Amino acid sequence: MASPVQxxxxxxxxGLLCPLPVVKLFKAIKEMDVGQVIEMQATDPGAKPDxxxxxxxxxxxxxxxxxxGDVFIFWIRKTK
Amino acid sequence: xxGWAYQDxxxxxxxxxxxxxxxxxxxxxxxxxxxxxAAAMDHEVAIYFTMNGPQLLQKDVIAKIGPKGDRGQxxxxxxxxxxxxxxxxxxxxxxxxxxDLSMEDLIDGVEMIGGAAFNSMAIEADAVISx
Numbered sequence: 001m002a003s004p005v006q007x008x009x010x011x012x013x014x015g016l017l018c019p020l021p022v023v024k025l026f027k028a029i030k031e032m033d034v035g036q037v038i039e040m041q042a043t044d045p046g047a048k049p050d051x052x053x054x055x056x057x058x059x060x061x062x063x064x065x066x067x068x069g070d071v072f073i074f075w076i077r078k079t080k
Numbered sequence: 081x082x083g084w085a086y087q088d089x090x091x092x093x094x095x096x097x098x099x100x101x102x103x104x105x106x107x108x109x110x111x112x113x114x115x116x117x118a119a120a121m122d123h124e125v126a127i128y129f130t131m132n133g134p135q136l137l138q139k140d141v142i143a144k145i146g147p148k149g150d151r152g153q154x155x156x157x158x159x160x161x162x163x164x165x166x167x168x169x170x171x172x173x174x175x176x177x178x179x180d181l182s183m184e185d186l187i188d189g190v191e192m193i194g195g196a197a198f199n200s201m202a203i204e205a206d207a208v209i210s211x
Contacts, residue, residue: 019117023165026120050117057121059090 004064005075008036014043014071021047022054025076029060032078037063040074047072083197084124084204092206094118094125100211101132101179102145105155108136109147111211112158112167119165126168128198130175137169137186163189172198 011028013021021042028038044050048065051074055062063075084093096115100107111127119125129137136142142156163169169190176182183192193201202208 019113019120019161022117022120023161026122026165054121057092057123059122 003039003075005037005077007039007075008032009038011038011040013047014041016042017044018046018050022050025054029076029078034078034080037075037077040076042072042074043070044072047074051076084126084201086124088122088124090122092123093201093204094123095201095205095208096125096127097208097210098127098129098133098136099131101135102141103132105145105149106147107211108145108155109153109158111209112155112162114209115167116158116162116165119162119167125166126170126201127162128170128172128193128201130172132179134171134175134179134181134186137171137190138181139185139187142187159187170198 009028009032011024013024016024021040021044025038025040032038040051042051051062051065055076060079061077063077065075066073094115096111098111115125115127136155142159143154146152146154170193171186171190172194173192183190
């Protein structure tokens with residue numbers, strides 16, 4: 001999958017189940033600078049609604065998302 | 081300290097209440113899961129352990145029980161995950177007495193509050209979720 005934006009960090013959360021993907025993302029984004037983009041890859045079947053809820057609550061920006069087979073991919077920009 | 085910290089004005093506050101103890105280990109993971117997820121959403125989160133709940137915080141218990149018995153992760157794993165994300169663990173004295181426990185029996189990091197502080201936190205919370 002070609003990335004729609006420049007990616008600063010990739011988080012492989014494939015195989016992890018709730019709540020680990022959001023926990024890993026929470027920790028990963030803390031290490032980043034505002035404006036940077038993280039690409040997160042997940043296979044948790046609940047990943048899509050979880051990530052939508054996560055950006056809605058944290059205020060970070062969902063730049064784009066895509067499916068690649070069983071893998072859900074999310075591009076999220078750190079906003080604060 | 082007791083009460084919500086209000087460190088982030090954008091954060092919501094979620095208070096979980098856990099009433100089950102070691103006789104129902106299958107109920108011992110979900111509150112930690114959900115509280116961990118809420119903390120990872122940048123919210124301020126606490127779990128209040130009452131009735132049998134304080135039994136789950138005993139030092140000599142957390143490695144021995146888990147939601148799936150001998151299979152899967154022990155309670156210790158879920159507890160550490162929650163603490164690592166900033167979830168606070170609260171108990172009150174009468175609940176400790178009920179279970180013949182003292183603070184010395186519990187893992188580090190547990191905070192003692194009272195009924196007034198609990199009610200205040202519940203009233204100020206954006207959500208209170210009981211198990």
